[in-house]
Amino acid sequence: MIEAPSYHAMAAMAVTVLMFIEFVRARLSIEIVSLLTIAVIAVGLYFFPLPENRPIDGLALAFGGFGHYALITICALMIMGRGLVVTGALEPAARVLERLFKFNLQLGLLISLVITLVLSMFVNNTPVLVLMIPIFAALASRGALPTSKTLMPLNAASLIGGLATTIGTSTNILVVSIAVDLGMREIGVFDFTPIVLGAALVAIPYMWLVMPRLLKDNSVAAAAGARMFHTRLRVGTQSMLTGKELSEIADKLPSGITFHGEQSGPFQPQQRVHISGTHEALEDATRELRGELAPSWVLDRIKRTASAKSMDQMVVEMTVTADSRLITRTLPSSGIADLYGVAVLGIHRPDRLMGERDKYSDGGDLRIKEGDVLLVMGIEPDLQEFARADSLLMLEGGRELPRRSKAVLSTVIMGFSVVMAAFGILPIAISALVGAILMFVTGCVKFDRVGRALSGQVIVLVAASITIGRFIDESGAAAWLGETLSLGLVFLPPALVLAAIMAFVTVLTNFASNATAATVGTPIAFSIASTLGLPAEPLVLAVLFGCNLCYATPIAYQTNMLIMAEGKYEFADYIRTGVPLVVIMVATLSVLLVMSYGL
Structure with a gap:
């Protein structure tokens, strides 16, 4: 007869259930909810240790999760x-996948x-x-599927891939190590791979066709009404346009x-x-057509x-007000570049307001009107000075241009961290920290931009999940839950x-x-195998598989939390x-x- 759980065990189960319900x-x-959970545990264990x-x-x-x-x-x-995003390192990969998604x-x-599944079989699924996350974020911005649907x-594919080999996740190694200590033979790297791949064939159609339909579209609705900017593209000597007629290309x-x-x-x-x-x-046009x-x-x-x-180049949108000296001037006659060191890349004016006299011609340029929106590139102080001096209203939504000169460097840093973690040379925590430090030292990521990389929601949720697990x-x-489970399995068939x-x-x-699941579940599997007269290995593999089926909550695994903010x-x-x-x-x-x- 199993004993009743302790008061602390009952409290732990109650807090977990309540947290789940509130989520x-x-x-x-x-x-x-995360902070309340931490607070309840901290206060409760202080008065009832x-x-x-x-x-x-x-x-x-209670507070150990934050460290x-x-x-x-x-x-x-x-x-x-x-770092990969702000340096534009992933743009080539995104363009390749973009062509595939367009097809x-x-x-x-x-x-x-x-x-993703195949890579995760040999490389830790977290890196x-x-x-993949920034690549698919870039794809979403280019009109492919929104990140919420991809x-x-x-993430599910990476978890299934990590499940397929003993080196796929650190949890697999932990289960195998505990089983060996308990007297079982050491499971080989690919011993259970065929079983997982067989299950993957059943799961992939669900992940591919059903899961995206169950998720909301997080793309910004305003994107449909994005401003269209008129400009003049200067054809480069190496451009695909050179020597060709428009109909040909x-x-x-x-x-x-x-x-x-x-x-x-x-x-x-x-x-x-x-x-x-x-x-x-327009950015795509300058890159693919090699123009300016x-x-x-x-x-x-x-x-x-x-x-x-040591400042980032930025592109912002500015509205021309009634007091601006730019009204009735063209860009060449405005002297903007000489006065402020910024470049106007284009002018937005709705087509319904674009009269015949306003249109570009072979010999003229568009004259600026009140209400036009200018697309302006420069560094932040120069942009601010231009807006102040020429009575322009700077709109929100400005963005930094990728620091492409550091694209190769950021790729090398990420590759180094991934290789170190994938082959067990360094723990994932150390390799990630080394990579982050190198991103700062080399200027791929700037200290004053760190807040844009981190999600406060994810940080608090991770801390709460660690606390509740402990x-x-x-x-x-x-x-207690494991012992209770073992009592009810005596009369069940092996499956x-x-x-x-x-x-x-x-x-x-x-x-x-x-x-926790591996530490508790593996000895229980051995005990159940002995009691029921079953071989221990399939039961241990059931534990190993169960430890990786962490799709149902964001707190189950770190990759679940990594995708939470972006998606x-x-x-x-x-x-x-x-x-x-x-x-x-x-x-x-x-x-x-x-x-x-053969059970």
């Missing part, structure tokens, strides 16, 4: 991801899922996902760009061509100034025994931690998409284990 109800923000503990030990347990290596690792990984969105997502499936031109006016004959080097498009489309939107001497001067002052473990709640063990460990890992996910999104996947994996893996071991 699902979503009446309070995730940050508030665990056996043989001092009241102060309860405070250390835990897992939280530091996640923050360091976010910083490295930020077919569904095919692009399927291939991305397969690539794999860190590489990051959750990608129409199908190769960047999407979102419109050519205005009639073009007679082939384009010539240094010819100025009237085009229009969004800011992003402002005189080269202005752009070069801005780059030199930014480098000399409380469940140290209060004895996890051990249901495996499914029950896997489901129990899955619940434990989604609310406590992978390490703008809510707690309910994990439950809605993760629970069906858990059911699919538990059922499929249990059947395949029975078939593989």
